[in-house]
Structures are given as C-alpha cells and as structure tokens.
Amino acid sequence: MFAELEGKYSSYVDTFRVEGTLPEMMELKLLHTRNVVALARKIAKGEQFDERTARALEAAALLHDTGRYEQLKRFNTFRDADSVDHAVFSHDIVKEKGWLDGWEDASKILTAVLVHNCRDIPADEMDDITLACSKALRDADKLDIFNVLEDRLANTDWRNDNRAFWNLKIFSPPSIEVVEALMDSRAVDYQYIKCLADFVLVQVGWMISGLEYATSRKICLERGHLEFRRRFLRELTNESAVEAVLRKAEESL
Numbered sequence: 001m002f003a004e005l006e007g008k009y010s011s012y013v014d015t016f017r018v019e020g021t022l023p024e025m026m027e028l029k030l031l032h033t034r035n036v037v038a039l040a041r042k043i044a045k046g047e048q049f050d051e052r053t054a055r056a057l058e059a060a061a062l063l064h065d066t067g068r069y070e071q072l073k074r075f076n077t078f079r080d081a082d083s084v085d086h087a088v089f090s091h092d093i094v095k096e097k098g099w100l101d102g103w104e105d106a107s108k109i110l111t112a113v114l115v116h117n118c119r120d121i122p123a124d125e126m127d128d129i130t131l132a133c134s135k136a137l138r139d140a141d142k143l144d145i146f147n148v149l150e151d152r153l154a155n156t157d158w159r160n161d162n163r164a165f166w167n168l169k170i171f172s173p174p175s176i177e178v179v180e181a182l183m184d185s186r187a188v189d190y191q192y193i194k195c196l197a198d199f200v201l202v203q204v205g206w207m208i209s210g211l212e213y214a215t216s217r218k219i220c221l222e223r224g225h226l227e228f229r230r231r232f233l234r235e236l237t238n239e240s241a242v243e244a245v246l247r248k249a250e251e252s253l
C-alpha cells in the first residue's frame, strides 16, 4: 500500500519538474519529506506502535507537506501567512486526488496531515490512532526542522547576510516575551520573534515541551540538537536568561 502511495506522490511531484529538474526549494521539501518519513518510522518502532498505527503514520508523514509544491508555484513563498495554510492545502490536495481511496484509515491520516502545523491539536476529539499519528508526525517534523536550521547555518553567510533568516536581527539578545514563555513552558507567540536568538530559542522550547514521545526526545539528544543550539546561542548573545532556558531543555530531554 505504501509503495503505491509513494508512486502517486512521486508522479505528482514530477509534474513540478522543469526539464527534469525540481526547483531547488521544492527539492529541499522533497528531501524533508523523506527525512520525516524515516523519523516517523523510528518513532513508531521506538514507541512500539501497532502495525495499523505505524502504517497510517507512515502515510501521514509522506503526505504532510504535499501542498508545498503548489504553494511555491502559485505564491512563490513558503510563508503561510502570505499565501495559504499549507496543512489545509496538503489535506485538500490529497483528498481531491483520492490517493487514500481504499485506505481503512484515510480520514485519520488526513486529520494528522491537517493538524501537523497547528499550535495545539484537538486531542480530546481524536481516537487513539489519529492522536498517535498526529503527535508522532509533529515530532518527526520538528526533528527534521532541527536539521534544516543546522544545514542553513552551515550553507549560508548568515553572519553578514540576514536574508537567510527572514531579515531577523542577528547579534541581538532575545525578546523577554520569548524567554518568559519558554520558562513557563508556554507556546511562544510568533509575533515576538524579532531576532535570530528568538528563532533558535523557539526550537529549544520544542525540546522543553514540544516533543511528545520519549523516542523523539532521545533522537533529539543523540543528534546533538540541543548542544548545537547552546553553542550557537552563545555566539549570538551573552544574555544570562538564555542559559536558564538551555538548562530547562537539558532537564526535559
């Protein structure tokens, strides 16, 4: 079943190729998708998901960013605020194309796709499979986003050119609102993200309260994502509040 779904997905992605080549930003999304599928499988294994839940999760991971290609083509941006909610877009495309026709858990998979970027998920309204898929997909997505940041820092001249990070201020202490939210284990209101330290701290916040499964936290620790951010934040700022947030993350992983 998964191989067939993957075939449909690949054929769809192929329609965005220009003379055989995907635009670079789309290629990165395809790579992200592959990584999220691999991470989702690891989480399913580590958490001993039953076969049915693991199959549904694998499908949700493959499909979660389906709308990114059309979003970029149509709006030339991945910023949802300036275009469309890419999770809704992904959900609608998969549904309209009927890729999950014949899948027992089609509606559960579609729900996991739909909520993958929401601040909170309506856990009370979900059955066990939908809830497990939604949580594990969100974990897998975050784990690969940790890699995306690290790659971008390695491959851009971010010290001298802040366009790589949406023109955020580079060497600046974090916003007090961001630090306070993280110390209270609250979600950060994105309007307070004013500098690169804020942006990186939001990811540290995911380590405090955003990774649902022990397997996800273990992967995060093993891959050194917290250590990376500790070194990086120390380069950006010597604000002591940052150390307190880092300690909190260390205790949470």
Ligand SMILES: [Fe+2]
Residues within 6 Å of the ligand: 064, 065, 086, 116, 117
């Ligand atoms: Fe996404």
